[in-house]
Amino acid sequence: MGALIDRPELIAGILGARTPIVILxxxxxxxxxxxxxxxxxxxxxxxxxxxxxxxYPADGSTTDTVLRLWDIPPYTAPLAIPESCVSGNHRLIIAKRPDTVLPGQARALAYGQATLIGSEGLMMSHGELERLFGSACEDVAEKSGGWPLAVFNTRLFEGPPDVLRAFLDAEVLATMPDEELVVLQLMLVETVGRTSAATRHPSFSESHFPTTSPLPLTAPFLMRPDGTGRPTLVVAGVRDVLREAIDHVMERRLRNAGSAKAIAEAYRAKGLVVEAICAFQKAGLFDNALRIFQDAGGPFFLYYFGPQAFDTVLAGFPLTFSIQTEVLVLAKALQSLKLGDIARARRLLIDRFGDIANDYTQVFSSRSVFSRQFRAFRLVMLLYEDYFFSEELLERAYALIAEFPVEDHLSRGSFYNSVLEFYIRNRQFAAAEEVAQRAMFHYRAAQAPLLAFYISLHQTLIRLMMGDALAARRYATQSAAFIAELPFESPNDARLQVLMDACVEYEAGRAEPLARFLNLEIDGFAHGEIWPSLLEFALHYGSQALGEHFSTMAARSFLDRWRVYQTSNGQFQAMISIREAAVLQNANRWQEAADTLVAISGRVDRAFVLAGGEPLARVQERDELALALIWLRQLVYEAPQRPGLDQLVTTIIGNMNLTDRQRMSAEIWLAYVAKRQRNATQARAVLQKTFGDCARLGTIAPLAEERVFLQELIDNQRIGGFLSTVTGNRQILRKLRDSGRLDNQSTKMANTLSRRESKILLMISEGAANKDVANTLGLSEATVKFHLGNVYRKLGCRSRQEAISSARALGLLG
Structure with a gap:
């Protein structure tokens, strides 16, 4: 260690020891x-x-105490301590390493004949450093921490890091016990306290996770308690090199089954389940790793430790091992669902269980050959597949819950989570709220904040569908609190929370956050976990917001990208086409909207809606109901004075499967039809009710989405003036105008054109000649030219092309 520097205090303590033997x-x-x-x-x-x-001299040759100094070389097997030192007066000072087994040491310590001075006692005190280095002692203390090697070798951290790393590896860490090595490694990780305390599964006993960890006894120059009792690195400059050295030693020890077991159990004792599993996997002890994975929840492991840990653990199991183990197959299938890859999830199940795994009648039959765990997972998977639950399947599903123990909160909560989606899709919101509360109870009992987050998210979604923005905001705040509890990063779930927050703002009149989110985050959102109700939600709100605050092209592009993402799902394709028709309608491109609707196959079409009656009043399936509504909206624009149209709208309003938001939209159509049929009294009464509902629920979005009809109603003095006499209505109108939803330039210009002029303008923009327009509208060509002249005058144009260009610039044509 270079030239000797006197350490009088330490030497005096050694020589003044009351025992004949001192062991360094x-x-x-x-x-x-x-x-x-x-x-x-x-x-x-x-x-x-x-x-x-x-x-020593032979016994009896002298009565004087004799001092001997013994420096035991490393990597040797020394002989025993002389008996004359253990039971006599002769003195012996020994220097040895902790891994050197010295015969007689334990006996000498037990007899009180020996004093043990460990690493802590050899560290250099602040007083020693001050005596040796004077004013420079603070700098030396900061760099060395009192570690003698660093004190006397000032260039220790200036040379190649490989030298120091090799020294730490061979001379310090190589012989350190496995458990102590784990403790040292964890202390170097700044976030270990948060990780070990927060990512544990509740099935592990609290006693398995001590709150304090002993410092490495053999290396106090590495760690020492600070003023608060927390371990700190004494020699700051050694951190990065030490971490690399520990990783190298760990890698070497994990090749040995015995060390790997000790290391894995040490991790597990600290609550670091992921590290424990990975340690077993690196040693090839996959059965041991699987047992810990199952104890930590199996497929539910994801919800306690996060997606990154879930992916890491699953990747550590060999494929041949995974496909033979049901719990790993289900976990990998869940991993695929979380990535939005339903096809891969199906393939995994087929490869392990055969084609019968996707036969729901067999999976959920009373004589099913599948385990309870598999059937519960298959029920969850139906949620992602947008499978329509029949009453028979729902009844069989409810029979499944009786098989789960009362204390199995995860399985029970997941069952209610699965049927929750069914009730939302069928607009049975009362039942949906009931099962959501049951799921929340079980997930909270299971101490699973991520799963509780999903339930709060569903509750937010339910309230938004109902048009209840105030309750939706409360649930969104609750879901944000659950996300904040997570001890790991979950980017897709954080993205879902941002989406819900933006939708709540949209309901209150601010569409910019939602449009901005979907414009910037669509790829990350679309390639993540998508439930059917969430996709329906995103399609509706996203296309509406983009159409309002960007352009019709942006909204259609948004829908087209979803069309690609969901190529294999026919139900989603219909949903996307319905939303595209709505976008076109909002852009005053009604003919294109009609063509889009005609192309959607199914029993619900224009004729079905016009027939009205009991079938229209009882349409139940989600997409069929949406299609009936969008067709009715088309009819309201095309022929508001059509006899019996008001009855058709009234019939759909009476449909018990409508959401409150859909009902509000239909009420605006009814008011519009009443106004066009010269029944201002009815129009005022209907609008007064709708505005009252919006004020009570804290939303203006349903009104804003129908501005193509609402603007004309508000501009009518008999209707708009009447509404303005009520304070709550005035506040809503002010919000609509402040958010740009009413009285914008394009709407005002559209109102200067007559209905016939608007239709003629739309038709010529789509390439129709005057003769085609005349034939379609039942007019003479002269009358068409007359109306075109009025259009040119009002738009300040002199030609057909100028009129089309001006109309597009003003947004009259989308």
Missing amino acids: DAPAGMGKSSVLALIAQRMGADVVRSPQPPT
Whole structure:
């Protein structure tokens, strides 16, 4: 260690020990040999460097105490401590490493004949450093922490890091016990406290997770408690090199089954389940790893430890091992669902269980050959597949819950989570709220904040569908609190929370956050976990917001991208086409909207809606109901004075499967039809009710989405003036105008054109000649030219092309 520097306090303590034997027990770099050399100088003694102990005069030859110095070389097997030291008066000072087994040491300590000075006792105190270095002692103390090797070798951290790393590896860490090595590794990770405390599964006993960890006894120059009792790195400059050295030693030890088990159990005792599983996997002990994975929830592991840990653990199991293990197959299938890859999830189940795994009648039959865990997972998977639950399947599903123990909160909560989607899709919101509360109870009992987050998200979605923005905001706040509890990063779930927050703002009149989110985050959102109700939600709100605040092209592009993402799902394709028709209608491109609707196959079409009656009043299936509504909206625009149209709208309003938001839209159509049929009294009464509902629920979005009809109603003095006499209505109108939903330039210009002029303008923009327009509308060509002249005058144009260009610039044509 270079030139000897006197350490009088330490030497005085060693020589003044009350026992005949003093053992300096510390790893390399602690200055043991230097201390022996200093004592040898002072006492005029020799240092014996050999596995054999020093010799003493024969018994009885002298009554004087004899001092001997013994420096045991590393990597040797020394002989026993001389009996004359253990039971006599002869003195012996020994320097050894902790891994060196010294016969007689335990006996000498037990008899009180020996004093053990470990690494802590050999560290250099602040007083010693001040005496040695004077004013420079603070700098030396900061760099070295009192570690003798660093004190006397000031260039230790300036040379190649490989030298220090090799020293730490071979001389300090190589012989450190496995458990102690784990403790040291964890102390170097700044977030270990948060990780070990927060990512544990509730099935692990709290006693398995001690709140304090012993410091490495053999290396106090590495760690020492600070003023608060937390371990800190004494020699700051060694952190990165030490971490690399520990990783190298860990990698080497994990090749040995015995060390791997000790390391994995040490991780598990600290609550680091992921690290424990990975340790077993690296050692090839996959059965041990699987047992911990199952104890930590199996497929539910994801919800306690996060997607990154879930992916890491699953990747550590070999494919041949995974496909033979049901719990791993289900976990990998869930992983695929979370990535939006339903086809891969189906393939995984087929490869393990055969085609019968996707036969719901067989899976959920009373004689099913599948395990309870598999059937519960298959029920969850139906949620992602947008499978329509028949009453028979729902009844069979409810029979499944009786098989789960009362205390199995995860399985029970997931069952209610699965049927929750069914009730939302069928607009049975009362039942949906009931099962949501049951799921929330079980997930909270299971201490699973991520799963509770999903339930709060569903509750937010339910309230938004109902048009209840105030309750939706409360649930969104609750879901944000659950996300904040997570001890891991979950980017897709955080993205869902941002989406819900933006939708709540949209309901209150601010569409910009939602449009901005969907414009920037669509790829991350679309390639993540998508439930059918969430996709329906995103399609509706997203296309509406983009159409309002960007352009019709942006809204259609948004829908087209979803069309690609959901190529294999016919139900989603219909949903997308319905939303595209709505976008076109909002852009005053009604003919294109009609063509889009005609192309959607199914029993619900224009004729079905016009027939009205009981079938229209009882349309139940989600997409069929949406299609009936969008067709009715088309009819209201095309022929508001059509006899019996008001009855058709009234019939759909009476449909018990409508959401409150859909009902509000239909009420605006009814008011519009009443106004066009010169029944202002009815129009006012209907609008008064709708505005009252919006004020009570804290939303203006349903009104804003129908501005193509609402603007004309508000501009009518008999209707708009009447509404303005009520304070709540005035506040809603002000919000609509402040958000740009009413009285914008394009709407005002559209109102200067007559209905016939608007239709003629739309038709010529789609390429129709005057003759085609005349034939379609039942007019003469002269009358068409007359109306075109009025259009040119009102738009300040002199030609057909100028009129089309001006109309597009004003947004009259989308």
